[in-house]
Amino acid sequence: MSFNVVTSSFRVVRREREAGAEALRIGLIAGVAAVLFCLIGAYVALDKRDVVEGVASFAAVALAAIALVAGYTSAATANRQGRTPRRAVLLAGGAGLAVGACLALMVLATTNLGIRTILVAASPALVRALTFGTTAGSSGQIFLLLAAGFGLGAIGGALATLVPERLRRAIIRGVFVVIFAGLFRDVFFSIASNLPGGVDRMIYGSAGIRLWPAILLFAAVVAWTILRAAAGKPSAARTGGRSKLSIVLLVATVLVLPLITSDFVAQVAMLVALYMLMGMGLNIELGLAGLVDLGFVAFFAVGAYTVALLCSNGPLAIADVSFWVALPVAIVLAAVSGLVFGLPVLRVRGDYLAMATLGLGEIVRVLVLSDALAPVLGGSQGIIEIDRPVLAGISLNTPAELYYLALILAGAVAFISWRLQHARIGRAWLAIREDEDVAQALGIDPVASKLVAYSVGAAFAGAAGAVFAVLVGSVFPHSFQLLVSINVLAILVIGGLGSLPGVLVGAMVLIGLPELLREFGEFRYLFYGVALVAMMHIRPEGLWPAESTKREMADA
C-alpha cells in the first residue's frame, strides 16, 4: 500500500520525452511490431478469416489496430503535455504514418530485394495480401499504406483527444463487439441458424459478418452504451450487481449452448467443461491453499487410465464394467494417489514445491509411456476401444450428450468446492496460504490441511480424466504432457485465483476461444500470449476475481 504510493509518485516524477519524439518512438515501435507480424507469416494466415465479410480480414483488423493504438498513445502523451488537440491528432497521424512507412519499406524490400531467401514469409503472397485493391508492388500500394497509416493514426489520436470520454468508451466497446461477432462467426452463425427465414445468411457471409449487420450492431452497441450511461446507471462492474445478472446469463448460455449450435461448438464446449473440472481442482490447491502444483496432470492421467482399463473392450481391459462404476473408482484412486504423492512433497514449501510436483507429473507420464509397464498400460500404443457411458439404455455418443455429462460433473464439483471454501477447512487453507507459521500457532495442522487440499484437487482432476477417457474413446501418454498442467494454471490466473466463476471464464477464454480459432494454426498462440501479457497489465487480479482479491486491489 505505502509501496504503491511510492511507485505511483515515481511515475509522476519520471521525465517524459517531448511529445513529437515520443510519437516517433511509438510509431517506430508499432511499425516494427507490424512488420514482425507480417514476416512471421501471421498476416497471411489470419487473412483467411474475415471479420466483416469482404471488407476487413482479421489480419487487416490486427494491423489497423496497431496503427490506431500507436496514434492513440501518441495523442494521449501530447495531450498530457498540454498540446492542442489539433497538434495531438497531427502527431498521432505521424505515428500512424511511421507504421505505414515501415510496412511500405517491407513491401518494397520484398518486391525488389528478394529477401525471401532469408525471410520465408516475405513472399509475393504477403505483398498481394497487402494491396487492398491496388496493384501489388505499385506506387499506388505504397501510397495507400502510407495514407492508411496516417489516417488510422489520426483516427486513434482523435479518439484520444477530441472524442469525449463516454462516446470513446462506447465506440471502443462497439468495435470490440463487432470484432467478436465477426471472429466467432461459427458460433453465432450456428445459433442464428435456429431462427426462421434465413436470418443467419442475412447476417453472416461465408467468412464473417456482413457489412450492414456489422454497422447496425456497432450503432446499437454505441447507442445502448451511451443511453445507459446517460440514464445514470453506474457501471455494473462497480456496483457488484454484475455478478448476479452475469451469472444468470452465463449459466443460461452454458445450459443451452450445445443444443442451439453445431457439433463442433458442442465439442469445444465439452473441452471447456473438462478444463473447468481440472481448473476447479487446481483452484482448491493453488487458489485456496496456495500450493503451487505443476504436476497436476498426473491425477488427470490416473483418472483417465483407471476408466480406460475398466471400460475398455481392447486387449488390455482388466474388467468390462460400466462407466458409472469406473467413475467413482477413478475419483477415489486419484484422491489416494494425491495422498500418497502429497505426503513426501507437501513438506517442502514455495518454489521447491513447484519443482517437486513438476517432477511428479513427469514421472507419471514417463511411467505410462514406459516399455516396462506397456503390458499393463499399453505404452505409447495407449488403451483403445473405451466404451461410451450408457444412461437409461442410451449410449452417450454425441458431443452434446457428453458435454452434459461433463457439465453435470462440473456442477457437482463446483458445489463441493463452494461448500469446502466456506467450511472450516476452507478457512484453514486461507490461513496457511497467508502465513503458514501463524496458521500453525493458531492451531491449524498445515500438513493435514494441505493433504486434504491436494487429494481433493487430485480427485477433481481424476474425474476430469475419467470423462476425458470416455470422451475420446482412447488414452495415449501424449495426452498427459506438462502443457496440460500449465494450461490449467493459466486458466486460474486469467480467471482470478480462488474464484469459481473465474475458473469458468478462464476456461472459456483460454481453451474455448483458441479452439474456435483453430484455422489460425499456431498463430492463435500469439494472441494467447498477447492476451496473457495484456491481462497482467490491465487486470492482474483476473477476469472474475475472488472477493478477497477484489478487496485487496480496491484498497491498494
Next chain:
Amino acid sequence: MRTLDVRDLTVAYGAISAVRSASFTAAAGKITAVVGANGAGKTTVLNAISGLRDVRAGRIDMDGQDIGALPPHERVRAGIAQVPEGRRLFGRMTVAENLEIGAFVRQDRAKVRQDIERILVLFPRLKERYRQLAGTLSGGEQQMVAMGRAMMADPSVLLLDEPTMGLAPQIVDLVLEAVQAINAQGVTVLLVEQNAYRALEIADQAFVLETGEVTLSGSGEELLSHPRVRSAYLGHDA
C-alpha cells in the same frame, strides 16, 4: 491457571546456539517478563515454546506435563497462544475474520461469540474497525487485533513478543493495560519486551536473557533496581 516450566532449553540454528540451556518458570496466573538486547534469543525462546522452532535439548512443561513433543497446532489445544513479533495479521481478512480464525481450535460457538464481545470491550476501538481489512489498520490497532486473535483460542498461557514495538506512548499504555487485564482473568503471561522499564513495572517475575543464556532473574521490582539491569537496559548509569 497453568504454570509454564522451561528446563535447560537449547535451540540452535545450524552450528550456532541461539539459546543455551535456559531455565525459567512462568508461574501460574502471573506476568513473567523477559528482557534482553536485540538478538539475545527472546523470540527464539517463545517460538520454541509454541513449537514453531525445533529444540535441540530441554523440557517444556505445562503443569508438569511435557509438551515438548507436540506439534505447534496441538500446543494450541494444550492452551498456549502466541502473539508473534511484528503482529503478522492476515492482512487480506477483516478484523472480524482474524478474530474468528483465532478460535479455530474451538467448537463452543456460543462461548466464542461471547469472547469476541469481551475482546471488543477490551479494545473498543476495534468495534469501529470490525469490518475493515486488517492490513489497513494502524500499528496500534493491528497489535490489538493480534492480541485479540491469540485470546480467541481461549489460552491458559499467552506468549507476547514485543507487543509495544513501534507504538506511541499512549498506545503502549493501552496495550500494557490490556495485558494486565488479560492476566487478571487468570491467564499466565510470558512477556518479551524491548521496553524493559515498562515490562518490569507490570511484571511479577522477570529474567534477563543475554546471548541465549539466563543471566539474572527475580521479581520485577528487584530487576528494576538491579544495577546491571539499570545500566544495560534502562539507560541509567550504574
